[in-house]
Amino acid sequence: MKPAPFDYVAPTSIENACQVLADAGGGATVLAGGQTLMPLLNLRMSQPFILLDINKVEALKGVSRAQNATRVGPATRQCEALASAELAAALPVLTQALSHVGHHQTRNRGTIGGSIALGEPAAEMPATAVALGAVIEARSVRGTRRIPAREFYLGPYMNVLEPDELVTAIDYPDWPQGHITLFREVAQRPGDFALVGMVGALVIESGRIARAGIAWFGMGPTPIAAVQAEQTLLGQPIDAIDPQTIAELAIADTAPFDDHHASAEYRRTVGRRIFARTLGEALNIRKAA
Amino acid sequence: MSEPQSEFRVEMTINGRRKHATIEARKSLGDFLRDDAGYTGVHLGCEHGVCGACTVIVDGKAVRSCLMLAVQADGCDVTTVEGIAQADGTLHPVQTALREEHALQCGFCTPGIVCTLTALNQGDEKPSEEQMLAAMSGHICRCTGYQGIRRAITRLAAGEAE
Numbered sequence: 001m002k003p004a005p006f007d008y009v010a011p012t013s014i015e016n017a018c019q020v021l022a023d024a025g026g027g028a029t030v031l032a033g034g035q036t037l038m039p040l041l042n043l044r045m046s047q048p049f050i051l052l053d054i055n056k057v058e059a060l061k062g063v064s065r066a067q068n069a070t071r072v073g074p075a076t077r078q079c080e081a082l083a084s085a086e087l088a089a090a091l092p093v094l095t096q097a098l099s100h101v102g103h104h105q106t107r108n109r110g111t112i113g114g115s116i117a118l119g120e121p122a123a124e125m126p127a128t129a130v131a132l133g134a135v136i137e138a139r140s141v142r143g144t145r146r147i148p149a150r151e152f153y154l155g156p157y158m159n160v161l162e163p164d165e166l167v168t169a170i171d172y173p174d175w176p177q178g179h180i181t182l183f184r185e186v187a188q189r190p191g192d193f194a195l196v197g198m199v200g201a202l203v204i205e206s207g208r209i210a211r212a213g214i215a216w217f218g219m220g221p222t223p224i225a226a227v228q229a230e231q232t233l234l235g236q237p238i239d240a241i242d243p244q245t246i247a248e249l250a251i252a253d254t255a256p257f258d259d260h261h262a263s264a265e266y267r268r269t270v271g272r273r274i275f276a277r278t279l280g281e282a283l284n285i286r287k288a289a
Numbered sequence: 290m291s292e293p294q295s296e297f298r299v300e301m302t303i304n305g306r307r308k309h310a311t312i313e314a315r316k317s318l319g320d321f322l323r324d325d326a327g328y329t330g331v332h333l334g335c336e337h338g339v340c341g342a343c344t345v346i347v348d349g350k351a352v353r354s355c356l357m358l359a360v361q362a363d364g365c366d367v368t369t370v371e372g373i374a375q376a377d378g379t380l381h382p383v384q385t386a387l388r389e390e391h392a393l394q395c396g397f398c399t400p401g402i403v404c405t406l407t408a409l410n411q412g413d414e415k416p417s418e419e420q421m422l423a424a425m426s427g428h429i430c431r432c433t434g435y436q437g438i439r440r441a442i443t444r445l446a447a448g449e450a451e
Contacts, residue, residue, distance in 0.1 A: 001336040007293035008314035008360055016291065038356040039337035042317075050293045051314070055361065079350070103427030105405060106338060108350040109357060190426040 003041035010053040014060065014139060017166055020052050022141040026163035028052045032075055032114030035106040060113070060168065063087055069135075069171040074113020078102070081112055091132065091172055093181035097124040097199055100183075103191040113167045116149075119222065121156050122193040124185070127217035129170060130225050131200045137169040144168070153222035175211075179203045180282045182214060184274045188261065194218040195262045196271045198250075198278065200226070202233070204286060209233045209241075219271055220255035226275075228253055238283050247276035299363040303328065304372025318362050319343040319354035322369055330370035330400045334429075341428035344401035345369050351408040351424075370400035373407050383407050386444045392437035398430045402438065406445065418446035 011017045021028050029048035031037055032055070040046040054060055060075035063084050070090045072081065078101050081087055081094070088095040101124050102110055115125035116136065129136070129149035136147045138161055145165075152159050161167070185197030200214030212233045214226040229250035233241065256267035300309040303326055310325050322331045322345065334340035336355045343354040346368040373381045380388065383406040393399040405424050409416045416424075421442045430438065 002317075002320075003315040005295060005313070005315055007295050008297070008358070009291065009293040010361075011291060020293070034356050034358075034361075035338060035353075038317075038358075041315075042336050042355065053358075053361065103341070104409075104424040105341060105344050105351045105353055105427040106356070108352050190423065 001042050003038075004044055004047040006041075006048050006051045008051045008053060010056045012056045012058070014057060014166065014168055017052060017054055017057055018139055018141050018164070020050065021164040021166060024050045024052075024163075028163075030054055030117070030166060032117070033077065033106075033110035034114070035102060035110035036114070036118050036120060054166070066169075066171050069173050072112050072170045072172065074111060074117065074167045074170060076112050078107040078110045078112060078115070079104075082107060091175065093183055093199060093201055094128055094132070094172065096181060096183045097128045100124050100185055100187075100191070100194075100197075106191075113170060116152075116170060117159065117161070117167045119153050119157055119159050120193065121221055121223065122195075122197070122218035123223075124194070124197065124199065124217060126153065127197065127215040127223035128199050129172070130223045131213045131215035132175065133173050133213050135171045135173075136167055137171065138165040139168045140164040140166065146171075149223075150225055155221045175201050176203055179211075180286060182278050182282055184278045185217070186270055186274065196256075196267050196274065198226070198271070198275050202282070204238060207239070208235055208237050210235075214250065216250070216254055216271065218256075219267060220257070224254055226250035226253050229275075238286060241279075241283060243276040243280035243283070246279055247272045250275050297360045297363070299360055301362050301364060302366045304368055312359050314358065314360050316359045317355050318345070318347075318357040318359045318367070321359035321362075322354060322367070325359075328369040328371050332397050332400055334397065339429070340398070341401045341405070342398050344404045344428070346404050346408045349408060349411065351405040368404070368407075370403050373403055381407060383410060383441075383445060386441040386449075387438070390437045390441040390444060392433060392441040394432040398428055402428050402430075406442070410445065415448075416446075418442055421446065 027049035031051050031053045061073045064071045082098045119126050134149040180202040182200040185194040187194045197217040203211035212230040216224045229246045251272050256264040258264050295314050298311045308326050319333050322328045332342040334342035338353050338356045344351050345354045347365050
């Protein structure tokens with residue numbers, strides 16, 4: 001239960017960090033909060049030659065405004081994001097999801113960008129980025145590119161980043177004040193990885209759904225956007241929405257698996273139910289308001 | 290730390306005392322505290338962040354010492370369970386509450402629980418009973434069944450352990 005030997009480096013600037021990644025030629029792994037990477041190192045499931053610690057890069061921390069978006073530095077700690085009044089006002093569902101990320105003790109070290117870059121399929125942060133339509137900014141010595149969260153994930157712990165690229169920002173597009181938030185997960189105990197979970201946001205204009213972003217976690221090899229459900233919801237008068245029908249469409253986009261915690265069938269059954277219930281409750285609250 | 294290296298000289302404050310050492314980059318803070326600094330109250334259980342026994346306080350926050358490298362604690366202020374009571378042995382209110390409510394049996398998980406609750410209770414703003422209970426999801430106890438720990442938290446929240 002000890003990591004294999006590695007060289008460690010903790011630069012203080014993005015430029016230096018990118019240079020280390022470039023020089024390492026694929027042999028470096030980025031260490032942010034370490035709350036998922038350190039177990040992988042301890043279990044020797046990950047054995048990098050170089051561990052690049054970004055905790056001293058101040059430019060990667062904090063919450064700021066970008067164009068029509070809230071920009072979150074990837075090295076922002078989950079506990080700080082959870083306490084951010086700015087995030088709670090702009091992206092209430094992100095705050096809600098954060099309270100389910102790990103435990104108090106792991107949120108004190110864990111970061112938003114670490115969770116997103118690692119891409120554990122059952123984690124809340126990747127799915128929230130997918131649901132809200134976040135854009136991930138990645139930099140290397142070759143340049144900067146912006147990757148929609150929906151195009152970021154390839155499989156469990158696999159994403160489209162090149163070995164020399166570093167996540168430098170997560171831009172969450174603005175959602176209008178008063179939008180509806182959707183969040184529910186089923187886990188064995190609070191803070192554990194979800195067996196099944198869904199997260200999303202809806203905008204209602206003149207009694208109709210004007211914008212929808214919904215994603216699953218724990219329901220396949222990556223976070224999964226409920227695209228069919230989103231497209232069907234768009235333009236519908238909220239009084240005409242049948243949550244069960246939308247839940248069926250949402251389940252159709254998933255690809256859950258069997259593991260020793262739950263079967264794929266269990267995940268589908270529970271997923272269908274929490275989706276319909278969460279959507280129904282959110283719309284009923286809105287109808288009553 | 291601008292060039293990749295496998296060994297580092299680190300210096301940190303542990304329980305109010307300065308400690309410096311030359312360590313391998315791959316050494317966890319938990320192993321450093323136990324093996325190099327001699328604070329064997331740091332209990333390493335699962336070593337992958339699940340059990341919570343190794344929780345210590347780094348710069349005021351409760352963190353898993355198995356999920357942090359010792360080199361990352363360079364320059365930090367670290368408190369282990371050995372540094373919670375006063376120098377004359379007077380127990381911290383958290384320790385008093387756990388003791389009076391029989392919240393430990395074998396005691397393996399206790400140092401982590403003491404550190405989490407102490408970190409939460411050190412600010413001016415006292416945590417609610419719900420906040421303290423929620424933080425206990427980060428600790429696994431395999432013998433008391435948690436009820437003593439719950440009662441200790443109720444007592445702490447009510448301010449009865451001062």
